Amino acid sequence: QAAQDYRYVDPANVPAAAVTGPGKVIPTDSAWLARVQVPTDAGAYLVILSRTEEDPRWRVARFTPPEKAE
Numbered sequence: 001q002a003a004q005d006y007r008y009v010d011p012a013n014v015p016a017a018a019v020t021g022p023g024k025v026i027p028t029d030s031a032w033l034a035r036v037q038v039p040t041d042a043g044a045y046l047v048i049l050s051r052t053e054e055d056p057r058w059r060v061a062r063f064t065p066p067e068k069a070e
Contacts, residue, residue, distance in 0.1 A: 001050070002060040015065065016040035023047070034058065042066060 018041045026035040026046075034049040043066025050061040 002062055005062065015042035016045065017042070033061075040066075 019038060020041055021039040023036040023038045026037060028035055032051055036047045036049065038045045038047055045066060046064040047060060048062045048064075049058040051058050
């Protein structure tokens with residue numbers, strides 16, 4: 001889903017250039033959704049993964065950039 005949602009995003013507009021450490025799985029009660037916090041040089045991104053019974057491979061459904069401190 002993420003590939004379709006973000007296909008027109010210019011990578012130059014994505015502030016992160018590198019992952020800076022291991023991802024941290026955020027507990028959830030779902031067997032079909034997972035949340036992973038991924039540290040980058042621009043802050044921590046939240047990556048939502050999903051899978052189905054028909055396709056049990058984890059796939060990125062969405063990612064959320066870090067909130068900017070004001």
